Amino acid sequence: MNIKPTAQDIEEAHERVSPYIHYTPVYSSESINKIARAEIFFKCENFQKVGAFKARGGMNAVLSLSDEERQKGVATHSSGNHAQAVALAAQLQGIPAHIVMPSNSAKVKMEAVRGYGANLIECEPTLQAREETLQKVISETGASMIHPYNDYRIIQGQATAAKELIESVNEPLDYILTPVGGGGLLSGTSLSAHYWSNRTQVIGCEPEGADDAFRSFQTKTLVPMVNPDTIADGLRTSLGEKPFDIIKEHVSDILLANDNxxxxxxxxxxxxxxxxIEPSAAVPLAVLLRNKELFEGKKVGIIISGGNVDVGSLPF
Amino acid sequence: MNIKPTAQDIEEAHERVSPYIHYTPVYSSESINKIARAEIFFKCENFQKVGAFKARGGMNAVLSLSDEERQKGVATHSSGNHAQAVALAAQLQGIPAHIVMPSNSAKVKMEAVRGYGANLIECEPTLQAREETLQKVISETGASMIHPYNDYRIIQGQATAAKELIESVNEPLDYILTPVGGGGLLSGTSLSAHYWSNRTQVIGCEPEGADDAFRSFQTKTLVPMVNPDTIADGLRTSLGEKPFDIIKEHVSDILLANDNxxxxxxxxxxxxxxxxIEPSAAVPLAVLLRNKELFEGKKVGIIISGGNVDVGSLPF
Structure with missing residues (x-):
């Protein structure tokens, strides 16, 4: 499939994944609204399976496989939430999953992947080693590659979070803010807003120390991220090509926040x-508080992307 | 009023406080259920106003005042959640609140009390200074004393948390577990179970380092707590007489957990x-995990009493 997801694609993805994921709650906080001088609706994907929205895309990709593909299983490389999402989805569908993880991944995440019954392959912590190891696994097993964001099945799945947010809030949102790393969540969100809440502006929120989406959006050219430096560990990755095409068309702006x-x-x-919530999930609120005048008096949806954080080592 | 709360008293309290408090959600966790080998329903009072169930009792007490009492306002001493609960309730009702707080109380809690417009009186951090200062305030102002637990209006209010839990779960619970400090929550919970879920056993959960309720329950005699030593700061207080009378009649057992x-x-x-969740709120789960064989295969309600914790200084 090589055309951008339609409204029907996202609706079908939503029906497909709904039996396997949580319809997460939308929360508000009077005291944060008072500080922000805006009305904020937090879509709590930290309560999602595997603790992050990634469960949506991973589940949709696995459920979209043909019978033949299912037999050979799936493969991906990831140090984080996508690894768990693919492992869980494969376990629920009873198909093999080969997950390449850098050897410096958090132990708790590696244990979780093994706990979902996946075949975990450790490699050196470089992008080159990850990609080579994955390629080797795929050529040996014939497994289908599930890219964490540069894949329309993933984008369709991530789009369902904003679809639910729009359904839940029941009144028109002026803005929806999401973090942006590889761009799967932001691009999916912008499609859902386009289809079901056309007057809502979607804004990507990015750390200053990993600002490739910001620079790509400004220059209309994909700029890869080199040496990212931010506490928002989920957003250190480079923006993908397929998400970028959608983001250029449907996202209003990309704004930055620093680690403090x-x-x-x-x-x-x-x-x-x-x-x-994990640091990556806090970027949209940080952006909102940095640009209070822009959001004053507005209704703002924020997708809390995840809650996977080492609670023994906090940035405050 | 000096008779134990009836079912009608608690129903009336619930109607009285409902416009001012949150009907908090009940959450479950598949992975904790798997570890515990039980089906646990967590009633999330950490999402309650002021971050704790104390909002229920404080609100009920303030709403139960006569017109004459309202004019003179309310007074209490507390270093924690009860102070905020009474201050908020008084603010919502537009009546004066005089809150005596020991000078070593958490700054954030003192600010919250001031933020609710209460008259905050600092005193030396001893029980004697707290009681003397409060007595002085009451004799000067004529304000009504609202004790944090040794008061049937408070017990009625705290009872509404278990009433909601029983309503929400919709299937008979084998057990309800709550922390026990002064006994307001435990005694109220045991009354609600008695009236609306008679086959549910209620168990009080207490830190080993503040085990006065355990010892009082064993000996059927009120034993005050001297030199409590536990991270569960909300449970260092001594069990009250009125809660103890109810607990003796309606609570099945009191079990202990240590700080680790x-x-x-x-x-x-x-x-x-x-x-x-705050340390005090974790005591019931700690008790359950220490006594797995007792709860194996059972349906267990746990009241998560609060979520007020200094996130910059954690016990792990």
Missing amino acids: EIAAAMKMVWERMKII | EIAAAMKMVWERMKII
Whole structure:
């Protein structure tokens, strides 16, 4: 499939994944609204399976396989939430999963992947080693590659989070803010807003220390990320080509926040909402608080992308 | 009023407070159920106003005042959640609140009390200074004393959390577990179970380092707590007389957990459920995990009492 997801594609993806994922709640906080001078609706994907929206895309990709592909299983490389998402989806469907993870991945994430019954292959912690190891696994097993974001099945799946947010809020949102790393969530969100809430502006939120999407959006040319430096570990990756094509067309802007602002926003959500969110998930609130005048008096949806964080080592 | 709360008293309290408090959600975690080998329903009072169930009792007490009492306002001493609960309730009702707080109270809690417009009176951090200062305030202002637990209006209010839990779960619970400090929550819970889920056993959960309720329950005699030593800061207080009378009649048992077990249970909830709970709120899960054989295969309600914790200083 090589055409951008249609409304029907996303609807079908939603029906496909719904039996296997959580329809996560939307929360608001009076005290954060007061500080932000806006009405914010947080879509809590930290409560999603595997603790992140990645479960949506992983599930949709696995459920979209042909019978022949299912027999040979799936493969991917990831140090984080996508690895768990693909492993869980494969386990639920009873098909093999080969997950290449850099040897410096968090132990708890490697254990989770093994816990889902996946075949975990460790490699050196370089992009080259990851890609070579994955290629070797695929040529040996014939497994289907599931890329974490440069794949329309993934984008369709991630789009379902914003679709649910729009359904849940029941009144027109002025903005939806999401983090942007590889671009799967942002591009999917912008499609869902385009199809079901056309007057809503979608804004990507990125750390200053990994600002390739910002620079790509400004210059209309894909700029890869070199040496990212940010506490938002889920957003260090480079923007993908397929997401970028959609983002150029349907996203209004990409705005930045620095690590201090991200840590402060994360702490604010922990203290005031009593929910655990990871640094990447705090970037949209950090962007909103940095640009208060832009969002003043507006209704703003924020996708809390995940809650996987080492609680023994916090940035505050 | 000096008779134990009836079912009608608790129903009326629930109607009285409902416009001002959150009907908090009940969450489950597949992975914690698997570890515990039980089906656990967590009633999330960490999402309650002021971040704790204390909002229920404080609100009910303030709403139960006569017109004459309202004019003179309310007074209490507390270093924690009860102070905020009474201050918020008084603010919502537009009546004066005088809150005596020990000078070593958490700054953030003192700010919250001031933020609710209460008259905050600092005193030396001893029980004697707290009681003397409060007595002075009451004799000067004529304000009504709202004790944090030794008061039937408070017990009625706290009882509404278990009433909602029983309503939400929709199938008979084998057990309900709550922390026990002064006994307001435990006694109220045991009454709600008695009235609306008679076959449910209610168990109080207490830190080993503040085991006065355990010892009182064993000996059927109120034993005050001297020099409590536990990370569960909300449970260092001594059991009250009125709660104890109810607990003796309606509570099945009181079980203990140590601080290591409490910290581990707290971390488990943070990591697996992505919600912030305070150490006191983790005591029931710690007790359950220490006594797995007792709860194996059972349906267990746990009241997550609160989520007010200094996230910059964690016990793990």
